[in-house]
Amino acid sequence: MKRRTILAGGALLAAPALAQTPRWPDRPVEIVVGFVAGGATDLDARLFARLLEPRIGGSVVVVNRPGAGGEVALGAVARSRPDGHSIATTNMPGFLTVPIERQAQFRMEDFVGIGNLVTDPCAVTVHEQSRFRTLQDLIDAAKAAPDTITFASPGVGTDDHLEMVLIGEATGARFVHVVFQGDPQLRTAILGRQVDAMGLNLGPVTAAPEGMRMLAQAGATRSEFRPDVPTLRELGIPVEMASERGIVVPAATPPAIIQKLREAAADIVRDPEFVRVMRSRFTEPAFEEGVAWFQRLATTRTRYQELWAKTPWSQR
Incomplete structure (x- = not known):
C-alpha cells in the first residue's frame, strides 16, 4: 500500500508539469x-x-x-x-x-x-555579348574610367557586394554599386544589359547560364560544378567570398x-x-x-x- 501511495503521489506531481508543456507546433x-x-x-x-x-x-x-x-x-x-x-x-x-x-x-x-x-561561392558574371571577356577586362575598364562601370548585387553588405568591395580594394578598381532585391531581378538586369556586371552566386548562374558569361568565382578552389571558371585567387586577387x-x-x-x-x-x-x-x-x-x-x-x-x-x- 505504501509503495502504491508513493507512486500515485508521484504521478499527481508529474501531471501538472506535463500539462504545462506546450505542444509544438500548434x-x-x-x-x-x-x-x-x-x-x-x-x-x-x-x-x-x-x-x-x-x-x-x-x-x-x-x-x-x-x-x-x-x-x-x-x-x-x-x-x-x-x-x-x-x-x-x-x-x-x-x-x-x-x-x-x-x-x-x-x-x-x-x-x-x-x-x-x-x-555557394560568389561569382562575377556579365552578359554573354559583353565587351568584357575576362575579369581583367572588367577591372581595367573600372580603373580607366572610375565610377562608370556598374556592378549589381542584392544589397549593401551582402556577400556579392563585399566581393565587389574587396576586388576594388585589391586592384584599385572603382565600380558603381547598383542594388536589386534578389536573384531574378539581378538576372533580368544582366540579360537586359542594364548593368555591366553582377555579383550572383555560382549555383544560380550555373543553373540557368543562358545569355551570361561567368568571369570568375570567389571560392577557395575551383568548383566541381564549374571547373572552367577560375577563382579570384588564381587570378591574383586574394579574395574568398561565399x-x-x-x-x-x-x-x-x-x-x-x-x-x-x-x-x-x-x-x-x-x-x-x-x-x-x-x-x-x-x-x-x-x-x-x-x-x-x-x-x-x-x-x-x-x-x-x-x-x-x-x-x-x-x-x-
Whole structure:
C-alpha cells in the first residue's frame, strides 16, 4: 500500500508539469526569407520547409519579406514571439555585416543558431555579348574610367557586394554599386544589359547560364560544378567570398524546441532528397550545427568589424 501511495503521489506531481508543456507546433511554422521568391535563399527555404514538416509533425510555410539586404525579415523574426513558430533564414555575410554598417533592426545576439545548411561561392558574371571577356577586362575598364562601370548585387553588405568591395580594394578598381532585391531581378538586369556586371552566386548562374558569361568565382578552389571558371585567387586577387545560408530562431526560444529543430536540420542535410536537389542547383550542402556555427560567426564578425574600420563599404 505504501509503495502504491508513493507512486500515485508521484504521478499527481508529474501531471501538472506535463500539462504545462506546450505542444509544438500548434500552428504553422513560418520560415521568413529576406529576399524575393525564386532566388537561391527562397528555394533553399522551400525545400527545407517541405522536409521539416514530417520531422516536427506540423505544417511549415515560407514567407518572403524582402528588403534592406535581409534586414526586414531578420528584424521581424527578432521581434516575434520566441515560441518556435517564427524562423529566419540567414545569408552570410549580411547576417553579420548589416548591424556593423548601420543601426539595424537586429543583431546576432537576438538569435540562436539552428545550423548553417549550404555554401555557394560568389561569382562575377556579365552578359554573354559583353565587351568584357575576362575579369581583367572588367577591372581595367573600372580603373580607366572610375565610377562608370556598374556592378549589381542584392544589397549593401551582402556577400556579392563585399566581393565587389574587396576586388576594388585589391586592384584599385572603382565600380558603381547598383542594388536589386534578389536573384531574378539581378538576372533580368544582366540579360537586359542594364548593368555591366553582377555579383550572383555560382549555383544560380550555373543553373540557368543562358545569355551570361561567368568571369570568375570567389571560392577557395575551383568548383566541381564549374571547373572552367577560375577563382579570384588564381587570378591574383586574394579574395574568398561565399553565401552561407542557414536557419535561426529568436534567442528566447525554449531549449527543447531549439534542440528539436537542430536535430531535424542535421537530419535534413543528410536526406538524399536534400542532397539531390542541392546538387541539381549546383550548391554544396555544408551543415554546421548551431553552437559551433555561432562560435565561428563571432570570430568572423570581428574580421568584418576590422574591414569596416578600414573600408566602410556602405559608401561604395
